[in-house]
Amino acid sequence: MAKGIAEWYPVASIKDLRERHVFQTELFGHELVVWQADDGYVNVWENRCLHRGSRLSVGINDGAELVCAYHGWRYANQTAGCTYIPAHPSNSPARTICNRVYPSFVRHGFVWSALEQCSDQLVVELTNDDEPLVLRSLPLDVPLEEVQKHLQNCEFNLGEGTDDQVQKHKYAPAVGEPYSYKYRTSNSSFSVHLMLQPFDDKKTVIHGLVTPAPKKESRLDWLLSLNTQLAKFREEVESSISVDMGRWLDTDDTHAHQVSQGAGSRVSEMEVVVSKRWLTAIDIVGFELRPVEGGLPTFQPGAHVDLHLPNGLSRQYSLINGPGEQDRYQIGVKLEQNSRGGSKFLHEELHEGDQLLLSGPHNNFRLRRDTPQTLLFAGGIGLTPLLAMAQALERTDLSFILHYFVQSSEHLAFQERFAQFGDQLKTHLGLSPAETEQRVVETLGSYDHLSQVYACGPPAMISMIRETAMSLGWPPEAVHFEYFKNEIILDEFSAFEIHLARSGMTLSVDSGSTILDVLRENGVALASSCEQGACGTCEVGLLEGEPNHQDVYLNETEHEAGTRIMTCVSRSHSDRLVLDI
Amino acid sequence: MFAARCEDAALLDLWHPVAAIPDVRERGPVSTQLLGQMLVVSGQEGEEISIKEFMAPMVHGQVFNQGREVSLPVREAFGFVWTSLGAPPERLFDIPEFHETDRWSENSGSFRVHTSAGRTVENFLDLAHFPFVHEGYLGEQPYTEVKDYSVTFDDREIWATGCEFYQPIAAVSATDGQVTKYTYRLAHPFCPLLYKTSPVDPKRFDVIGIFVQPMTEVRACAHQFLSLLDETNDDATIKRFQAIIFGQDKPILENQVPKRLPLGSRAETPITADKTSIQYRRWLTELGISYGVIRDNTQRDSEPCSEIF
CATH class of the missing domain: 2.40.30.10 (Translation factors)
Known part of the structure; x- marks a missing residue:
């Protein structure tokens, strides 16, 4: 993983999260979906429905759940656990169907997130008395390192008042804070914090805030002045690197996509x-x-x-x-x-x-x-x-x-x-x-x-x-x-016995537990995923016995052949099944 | 512009649709892509249709101007031109209904979509999205349940039978909601067809299919094929209906990540309703295909997939 992965980054301004809006952004090329529930909780998840990979950012925020646009799967506020699968209205979704939740919190007008759990240390510490004003976020088509390099040498004019009274000040970023830059006027009336969001390997977003918020009378002029400087900064930085056609290419699958089992599992x-x-x-x-x-x-x-x-x-x-x-x-x-x-x-x-x-x-x-x-x-x-x-x-x-x-x-x-x-x-x-x-x-x-x-x-x-x-x-x-x-x-299932041919173990499967449960309880590690007989992960070979398949992974011919079963749902019509494990 | 060349024998040897015959006749030559290769399909009215592949050697990413041209085999079927980059079999699947004379059988549009052929095929085989993506047409909330159906596979075709779904407007000729019975047939890895109760004659079936042309790993063209028992609606109305339906699917398809179809059993979360796609992914796995798919979660992920449309 890249350097800086376990750090907090601003990924959205709280103002980006309008009521029941669904916001999409990226962190180190990982797509995030950011949405706020009606109770105020801000969710930062992987931007992907576990079912068929649809971006959840094209879904619907109903105030309590995020609903996928493709098949209407509902994911709960806070946990990202799936609560309803409309194609099967009478089933409860397996607890393993839980989207990836990124650590996050809201502070200083921003949603902060990290790819991995990290310390509570924020790059920007303010007190509430500072009354920050959140600036408009500025995306740059430039990799993080380039933005950092240019910000090191950059000077912004944070003068107050009318044009003829503008005081010029030059400020250097604080040392040792690669993702946050602080600029302060010499008379200390304003501080500007610029914080970087590594969007992907070609794009960086600069988020900023100023403390205290400039007075209402002069705010527009002040913002215009800073905005002009930032726009100029962007032009300089973007033109300093050769145009990389790479971002116009069809890049796909830059990250391993695997159903992540979130906090809700087991x-x-x-x-x-x-x-x-x-x-x-x-x-x-x-x-x-x-x-x-x-x-x-x-x-x-x-x-x-x-x-x-x-x-x-x-x-x-x-x-x-x-x-x-x-x-x-x-x-x-x-x-x-x-x-x-x-x-x-x-x-x-x-x-x-x-x-x-x-x-x-x-x-x-x-x-x-x-x-x-x-x-x-x-x-x-x-x-x-x-x-x-x-x-x-x-x-x-x-x-x-x-x-x-x-x-x-x-x-x-x-x-x-x-x-x-x-x-x-x-x-x-x-x-x-x-x-x-x-x-x-x-x-x-x-x-x-x-x-x-x-x-x-x-x-x-x-x-x-x-x-x-x-x-x-x-x-x-x-x-x-x-x-x-x-x-x-x-419990419509009767008890039966399983015999493991390779290890010679005989185990009993009681009503209420599955073959998979019993195998696991007895130290047989078997991978599983959907636990509803649809994905084929927990398949084992069957040597003897009359299975009650109940899965949808195998087709009818395979069901009739009776040589494989899905241990998460398959049971037995006979007293005993002999498994090839 | 050129993309990664496909090296899957199973795909190279297949017949693939590359253009609708009327498009070639009236507006040709048509330039297109198949499995990353550039093709030109030509043949105006009265001429034989021919297909040329432009072989452009690439050195350090630079395309040489003097590319070679290679003639490819041509086949006309169901209103489309088909070709192959390898050694295609003699046989192409048949659609018996196409030959019935009292039907309206025609292509109803070729739609490009920025995703893999596999994702496009799965979307066509999917019932559960009707109430969400095609609300008011092919489905209606809250009628969302996908009842159990059965799937068979005979090493050449996948059939899903006994599918039922409530639809407010199943086709242009429908005047009222009905429980539509569906049979899906995957006659070719990229050619799904569906047979559904005709709103005109409940004993016969309308046949709708898409012949998906894998242009690159992550771009496809869905050539729509219809064989309908519709006496009242004109071509334009039927085509408009089909265009609306595909227009609803397109943004959904283009927002699926990754674009290549993941075949690993744990890459996504199938449910009972996805029986057909479960069998489809298994079929692609068995065919040994790696172009336009992700074979499992560890393979190929580190490889950059560089493509220019």
Whole structure:
């Protein structure tokens, strides 16, 4: 890697990031996409969708996620994890599908980034009192070294006031700061900082700021004077080097392109701290959890996390977060009358500042976004996953109505999030079971082929909604539900054995784990990538047994031949598979 | 201007489309590029079509003026002129529908695009982009699901059958949205065809194809071929429809990086919907092609790819 790779560079002026704009730039020839979410967070990522290499800079910033223009893949604010693949609306994207995030922060009016994590030391240190004015960035078709060489010998006139009062000053750049040059007038009223962004091997961008900002009355004259000098500087520098036709060539693939697995990959357990707890409704406490270290994994609407409580219990709670809300997780916990120590512990023993272990998020309650209309039915605490879904739908053009059934207005939880929904939220207070059923019948109506239903709440209510929907002609595939209590993680896979022919090892694959998992747990290193049977990376030869392929990498002839399997998804119809490893 | 010469026998020996016959007849001679080589296709009305390759030896990057001219084989098929830089087979794939007399079979435009032939072919084989890139024409949000379909490969052609997609305006002759059934056929590494339910006669298929000419590693020309059962629309309307569709794909194609098609299994992230392209990349790998592709993540990356269009 080139010298200076682990240094902070300005890559954009904060003014380049207009509301919901997507900005494209480069650092040492690496294409970056820079975009700001509605929560103010500035993302600096590799400018490439992991799917088919499309530049994300031609995509859409929806305020919480960046959406690829080619196939609509959605990437979350902060983590760059993929949250939705429209071609497969009922699947959760693998956690490994996470774009490369470059380290970055915002300071002094610029977005700073680096190709590799580096120290917090910035080339320019200012205090807030300095009131900097950010100058317009100046791109030069000149390599970094040439710009540095010329800046060493350059003099700028930073005089104040009218023409006849202009004071000429000559300033040398600070020694030992190859990427930042500081110019100061002798009476120290102004400092100009010029900072270099190595765009690629033929182009450099000069970013600049002046402190303090020149007074309003003289600002235009002052800027005009500096701008004229910088333009002249650019002409001189550009004409000093021979025109390199190279940049007109079709250069392609100057960098290794490999799907990088970002921070989101393979997270097992992580430590979080309770940053806030509040009583959000009768018997329901809201908890806000922040990571003790690093960031939180990407989540999708409908996802839950497993909390591992200090009393040894594990409990699952749905995230109520809206899209792109990645700096914290929020959950709602209802005190159960017959709590065996889960909700009771959380209500009584877990306080702000306490730490606990969390794993996930997992998503078994996936929000399809391929129907024009979605009806969400929430009963009591069953609101939580549907609240996340409603917020995700709110960001799209799809219409939805969230029906929220509770005993009384004191039982309405998380009302601080309701304002965005307007009349798409309907609360139904104090209805008896019979009245609830009547309301559901009226609301559902007969199946219109344009809608889908999501339901969560007490088991009796979910069963009622399912039966009602069925009697009204709704097909089962349009009715989605998640039972909250005693949730059974469906596992359609039976257990079987694998025998490794070359090492003689016999291992058992239990329901819930894949062949790949079992191989890895037993020290067999096997590369994988998509983990959904599409890329062929984790293929192994099959010597014996009747495989249940489930992959899309092999074609039908190869499936019939049954001589190779994809260890990430393939399972077995027979009791045993003999693998050629 | 000259670019890196292709050394893949598999590509040199193929028949490649280089121009639409009417373009040569009416506006010829046509100068173009094939696998980095300069060609001139000539033959006005009444003359035989001939193709000359200009061999320009390069020394230290300088092109000598006295280049050699070499005559190349000529073949006319489906309204296009085809040639080869190597030893082409006798056979070129057939499109039986082309010979049916009640069809409108014609080329509907040659579109240049600044990406590799492989990327262009994959875009043609792709269903999932319809609601995003061709919204209101070939797809419509939120109908984004790609239902499972089946892919077969017989060492010569890839077929994807049982593809279904909801389309608001599947073709010029469509008046209403319909679930269109598709069959894709890759009859040649750079010639994908699709058969789709005709809006006029649901028992027969419209055939649409692009014959992609790899001009350089990162530039291609997509020659469009149509064989439609459309009695109502005139040529200009149909061509305009096709031009709109390609015009929507072009900026997407030109914003894919890298431009050469990566064949390494971990270079990009395929999903179930990409079954056909998964098989396509495997086919190119097996053919031993290295021109216009990136064979895996370690190979060739350090090599500069110098090209002038």
